Amino acid sequence: MSLASLRLQTQGGGGNALGLVRSIWTKEGPLAFYKGTLAPLLGVGACVSIQFGAFQLFRRRLEEYREIYPTDAKTNSKSLSLSDFYLVGGAAGLTNSIISGPIEHVRIRLQTQPNGAARLYSGPWDCVRKITQHSGIKGLYRGQVVTLYREFHGYGIWFAAYEGFLSMAMAWEGVKDRRELASWKIAVCGGLAGEALWLGSHPLDVIKSKMQSDGFGRGQKYLTMRDAFRQTWREGRFRGLFRGLVPALLRAMPVSAGTFATAELRDIIPQRVTLAEGCTGKRLEYVALPVAQCPKSATVHMSVRRYHEGLPHLDVGYRRYSNRLALQFLSHSIDQRLAALLSRRHPAVHYANNASLTRFQSRYASTTSGNPETLPPHSKLPLKILLRSLLVATISSHRILLGPSLAILKFLNDSHRTWVFDVQRNPLLHAILKKTMYNHFCAGENRHEVTSTIAEIKRMGFRGAILTYAREIVVDNTTEEESGRGLKEMDSASVIESDAGIDAWREGVLETADMLSEGDILALKLTGAGAAVSEALTSRKPLPAQMESALADVCSRAVERGARIFMDAEQIPVQPGIDAVAIDLMRRFNTKERGAVVFNTYQAYLKSTPDTLAQHVALAHKDNFVLGIKLVRGAYISSEPRHMINDTKQATDDSYDSIARELLSQGYRDYGVPGGKSFPGIELFLATHNKDSVLKANELQQTRAKEGKALIKIQYGQLLGMADEVSFSLLQLADQGVDAKGSESDAPIEVYKCLSWGSLGDFGVHCVEERVMEEAYIFQLIIAGKIEISKSLHRTLIIVRLTRRAHRSLSPHHLNSQSHRASYKTTSSHLTQRPHLTHPPTTPLPSESRHLDGIPDNPPNMAAKGDKIEKIITRLQARIGEGQFYEAQQQTRVVAARYIKAANWPAAIDILYNVAQSLLKAEQGGSGGDLAVMLVDVFKQAELKPDAANKGKLLTLLRLFAAQEPTRKKFIGEIIAWSSKFGEYPAGDTDLHHVAGSLYAEEHDAYEAERHLVLGTKDSAEVLAKMEYVWYKEDDSHTAPLYAARAIFPYLLVGNVRAANTCYRLFASSLSDDNKGLGVQDVSSNSADLRIFPGLPLLNFLGLLLLAIQRGAPDAYKQLLAKYSSNISEVSAWSEALEIIAEMYFGISRPRQSNPLMDMMGSLFGGAGGGGAPQQRRPATRRVEAPAAEGLD
Incomplete structure (x- = not known):
């Protein structure tokens, strides 16, 4: 056929x-x-x-x-x-x-x-x-x-x-x-x-x-x-x-x-998967059965339920062998189908019988393999939204794409088009726009689509949605002509007769309110009610009675549904009238018991906003209502009179941040300050895409919560499809706050997304056009974000590539792999990431000298400061002494930027270094860290080498950071990246690695310490060995080889044999000195001395392995593997590390993984095994006399 x-x-x-x-x-x-x-x-x-x-x-x-x-x-x-x-x-x-x-x-x-x-x-x-x-x-x-x-x-x-x-x-x-x-x-x-x-x-x-x-x-x-x-x-x-x-x-x-x-x-066939053999020699089997057939007599059961229908495999039974639970983690031992099942509903797997576990296993019984704090902000976004975001960012950040895209959108926005170009009548055009741009920026065209979108963003962690039915009238300042957005064409009689416009507005807004649930917000644009309402707002006359009735109905409906109302800001001609309507509604609905139901919007780019806000604060104090404040930067800059807007963007940023800071500090003008009037009830909503603004506000709120000070309610919001990095950064901070305490913080972080809805033809194309233009306005931030991601990825590949996964499962006489991650699976130069210790060792680490050869703790300034620079620094430090930390930080950035623009690097460095040092000493880690990172950026722009003076400045700042300061990790990453680019070591300067690793070791942050100490100086090995030993003392005695290997294997894999020997010697000596009953035997010969631990064969193997490497004896290595094969098989994750070591030091080729499919294809097309690919030439054997890279001992 x-x-x-x-x-x-x-x-x-x-x-x-x-x-x-x-x-x-x-x-x-x-x-x-x-x-x-x-x-x-x-x-x-x-x-x-x-x-x-x-x-x-x-x-x-x-x-x-x-x-x-x-x-x-x-x-x-x-x-x-x-x-x-x-x-x-x-x-x-x-x-x-x-x-x-x-x-x-x-x-x-x-x-x-x-x-x-x-x-x-x-x-x-x-x-x-x-x-x-x-x-x-x-x-x-x-x-x-x-x-x-x-x-x-x-x-x-x-x-x-x-x-x-x-x-x-x-x-x-x-x-x-x-x-x-x-x-x-x-x-x-x-x-x-x-x-x-x-x-x-x-x-x-x-x-x-x-x-x-x-x-x-x-x-x-x-x-x-x-x-x-x-x-x-x-x-x-x-x-x-x-x-x-x-x-x-x-x-x-x-x-x-x-x-x-x-x-x-x-x-139809039962699925049976056999697990790896344990130390008992028994084999543990998993059988997938329907629920009814699951054996009830099994000693231990772990529930791994799938929560969707049609999948019958629900329970997993385990048998007990000897006197220990032979339980291995399914995510590493069973096929990936069950691993995905576990991770979907059980991100942390709990043991059914913790009594049979060691103290170390119990401690890590619920530790997950991923650290959510280290994930990028966009990690919560579904794939389809992420791809749409990439599309919008690409268009917005390339002028070649942006111009034609805006022209097409403007063309389609014209209502006088034939059906071919009418997005509402042409189904193909409608589908293309809706599936791409419209769905990215808008909530939907009907109730079902809108509620689905709201449910989706709530599942991503947002507190709720701000929903608006976008109808407004825009006044062009240059022509004073009005244009309607989102309004269908009406004849002149309909425009004059305002009742029809109010009725349509009321029905649309009430329909919008019915889509909301508890905690959501309804955003109102009053000018969408028609020309009569716009005229009343502009002339500051009372609203038509029908409009007042409609507003009352809308507010009552919102209260019934547990929602709130935002009175959106509009253009200057109508804004005073909107302010008056909002204040009147606040008097009626914003009671002390109910809180803020109605919020008014304040635009920080207007010069009059601080005074307007002060007047409204006074009214709230006088009339005893809760003032709802939604603070934005502004949205009508292209059509507002220029003289009424702040002169610079920086002035708008300063106005926005100062208003937020004073409100959060409960001291605005004459209210809440010593000797002034009491601060009224206020609730604040920061609607901004500026990441710095929200992070500063959140930092202040969290600081006040920790100090037990009075708080006002604050929430945050961004537009749908925009500023996702800001939104998800806040959500990450919220997750960290809950994870750290186990319960919600006293200052919870609640984030919203603002959604517009309506038909694609009525307002959707215009909404998309506006959003794309706004994205284009900030395309420099998008590009900066891409550069930052690339830099972060580059640092990760250079620094963290020391191993690729943590320790896998061990037998019951050792550790459970998922919980402790204490063995290695490695590549030739990289080390595994591992979660932080949940219970740091109680034994203090030996003190580590922070003074490096040639780098004093307080290096002198190499460039003599001029009088002008001295005065600037003195003035800024005086502000810090007065407690004006934020003002000092911002002024320092402005002054330093001026010198950077002029390429006056010494002046910029002196100012940033001294002010950052003063802020860090004043325990202002966020502000000081920001300036410290800016200092590193100056080093990069000036292309300065990592000499003693420059490293001294950076290390002085590093030691001033508080242990838990989030900015410190970013600062360390920046200085390592700088030294990697402009220094002689591709993986970063060894002195910087040593100091960073020593600090982490003192704080019992084992993972961060390991990744830096392995790339440190000759003194780093001692610090690493002592840290691993202190950590080991918290666990059972038989786990000593696992902790010793954490220090030895990484050094061997980067060719640093001397450091590996140092680690083994220090670890073995400490173990022998602290455990006299181990029966340690000292074996000496003409060429080597060795300690033998009768009860720790794997530790003996490590010592003999180091001797074999120094002698370059392949036969000795093969004999070692044969003798200790049964012990090594219990630590299966060592196998890859040993294969690489054998290839590096003894010239023993790694076994090729058989791939039947590729072998078949290779034979089919006339090639050898491996799919017909040419055999790669084996790299030359590593000789221990030659270091892996300059600077590594």
């Missing part, structure tokens, strides 16, 4: 399937129907395995996604839709095309070549050889683009149709589990899915067949996929695109039916 279909697709002229079959039988014989069968026969196993394996993988990932983001938020449906199955099937097809493309190319060549003596290829191998000789490997992938299209679309239809037919069959039979269906019914569903596959993808298959059967060079007929399509269309129109369909359909039914019927058998 395949041959008949292919011949019909590629031959010219007419003909039918039956006539073609007769012709082939007569001229070429019956065996001709099996031409080219060898290539697909060899590859079909790999193709189908990849196809279904990829499908199951992508399906599980999408199911996990639907657990968090349901298909239908209204019904909370978490089952995959047919469109979901289409995407999953398409992704599986794309994955499969990597192999199926070349295999089908060879098959097509063989099936379409002439018969008899004129044939071109003697077999598949000859075909592959000739194609690669002519066009290389690229020739095998001819037609791959159309293959990708066919595979995605075809297999998307295939899997979606199968799931659809299967659902229909289950509904028809009244069953809920597909395994209850008879096999023949499953086969029928699969056969129908095969028919759907070829009906939907056959035209693409025709184009693919023509391109892959085409000649080479001058004989090539089709240059591109488009060219092949054009010629096929010209020859036969639709008939040409569907030639060969009948044989394809006849073949599809049985093949697809058998495939799916066989694939479904895997759910």
Whole structure:
């Protein structure tokens, strides 16, 4: 059937399937129907395995996604839709095309070549050889683009149709589990899915067949996929695109039916997974069973429930062996399907019987492998939102893309367009805009879409949503003309008759209010009620009675639903009238018992805002109501009178921050200050995209909470689709506050997203246009953010690449891997990240001298300061002495920026260094750290080398940081990156690493200490060894080798043998001195001294390993492995480290991991194992006399 279909697709002229079959039988014989069968026969196993394996993988990932983001938020449906199955099937097809493309190319060549003596290829191998000789490997992938299209679309239809037919069959039979269906019914569903596959993808298959059967060079007929399509269309129109369909359909039914019927058998067979052998020699088995069959008699059960329907494997049983619980973490020991299951609902796994665990295991029983504090802010964003954010950021930060995009949006925003360009009437245009820009910035076009969006942002951790139905009238300051936004066209009579506008506004706002729930906020634009209301606001006359009634109804509805109301700021002509309306509503609704229900908006870019706010504070004090303040920078700068706006952006920033600071400190003008009037009730909402502003406000609020001072309620908000870094940074701080205390902080961090909703045609395009312009305005911040991410990634690759994962599972006589992570799986130069200690060692570390050779603790200023610089520094330090820390920091930044712009590096460095030092001494870690980071940036701009004087300044500042100051870690990362770029050590200056690591060691932050000390000086080894020993003393005695290895292996992997020996010697000496009963034996020879610990074979192995390395004796190393093989097997995670060490020091090649699939493909295409890839040359053996890098002992 395949041959008949292919011949019909590629031959010219007419003909039918039956006539073609007769012709082939007569001229070429019956065996001709099996031409080219060898290539697909060899590859079909790999193709189908990849196809279904990829499908199951992508399906599980999408199911996990639907657990968090349901298909239908209204019904909370978490089952995959047919469109979901289409995407999953398409992704599986794309994955499969990597192999199926070349295999089908060879098959097509063989099936379409002439018969008899004129044939071109003697077999598949000859075909592959000739194609690669002519066009290389690229020739095998001819037609791959159309293959990708066919595979995605075809297999998307295939899997979606199968799931659809299967659902229909289950509904028809009244069953809920597909395994209850008879096999023949499953086969029928699969056969129908095969028919759907070829009906939907056959035209693409025709184009693919023509391109892959085409000649080479001058004989090539089709240059591109488009060219092949054009010629096929010209020859036969639709008939040409569907030639060969009948044989394809006849073949599809049985093949697809058998495939799916066989694939479904895997759910009938019980799944059994055997875990690694433990020290008892027993094997622990896991059997996946339905709930009803789960053994009730098992001694210990761990619940690993899946929370979505249709998955029967719910419980896991464990047996007890000897007197210990042989329990290994599933995330490392069982297949990744169960690991994903655990991590979805059980981020921390708890032991069922903690009594049988060691103190160390119990301490880490609920430690997770990931540290949420280290994740980037955008880590909480779903993939689709992240991709849309990338699209918007790319457009906004490239002028080449921005100009045309804005022009297109303005063109589409014109309501006088034909239906082709009308986003509301043209379904294709509507779908494109809605799925990209509109959904990124707007909540939806109807109630269902809006509530789904609100539910989604709440699931991401936001407190709630600020929802607005965007209707307003904008006054152009240059022409004094009004233009409506979001209003449908009305005739002149409707504009004069204001009641219609108020009614429409009231209905829209009440509909919006009904979408809110407790804690959400309704944002109102009063000018959306029509010309009559706008006129009343502009002339400061009372609102029409109908509008007052509408406002009362809206406020009452909000109170009923537990929501609040924001009176959005608008342009200067109407703002005084809005202020008066807001104050009047606050008097009625903002009672002391209820709190702030109505908030007024204050724009910091107006010069009059501080005075206006002072007047409203006085009214709140006088009339005894709670003043709701929403503070923004401003949104109408392009149309406001320029003289009423602050002269510079810095002035606006200062105004915004000072207002927020004074309100949070409960001292604004004459209210709340000593000798003044009492501070009234106030609630503050900071609506800003400025990260510095929100972090400063939060820092002040948290500081006041820790000091037990009175607090006002503060919340934060950003627009949907914008400033996600600000929003998620706040959410991270909120999570850290809860994690640190175990309960919510006294100053909770609550973040909102502001959403607009309405039809795409009425206001959606304009809303998108505004948002894109706002993003373009801050595109420099976007670029800076990308640069910062790149720098952070670069630092991570340089510094943290010492090992790639933590210790894996040990036997019961050792440690549980997930909880302690105490062994190593390493690469040739990198060390594993590990969570911080939850219980730091109680034994103090030996004091470590902070004075480095050539670097004094307080280095003198190398450049003599001029009188002017001295006066500036003195003035700024005086402000710090008066307690004006924030003002001193900001003035320092301004002054330093002036000298940086003039390239006066010494002056900028002196100012930043001295003021940062003063702030840090005053325990102002945030402000001082900010200036310290700025100082490092000056070092980079000036391209200064890390000499003694420059390092001395930085180390002096480093030692002044408080241990828990968040800015310190950033400062350390910056100085390491600077020394890496401008110094002689690619991984960063050794002195800086040593001091940073020593500080972390003193604070019992083991992971941070290790990653720096390994790259430190010759004194670092002693500090690391002592730290590991102190840490070990908190655990059981038999775990000593694991802690010793934490210091020894990393040094060996960076070629620092002397440091490794130092660590072993110090650790063994301390262990021997503190444990007289160990029976330690001292063994001496002419060439070496060694301590033997009878009860610690792995520690003996480490000592002998170091001796073998120093002697460069491969035979001795092999003898060691043979002797201690049983002990090493209990610490399976050491295996990779030992393989790398064997290759580095003894020239023993690492064993190649067998890959049957790649081996098969390598043989198929004439290569060796490993997929035909050329064998890589083994690197030369590491000699211990040559250090890995300059500066490493």
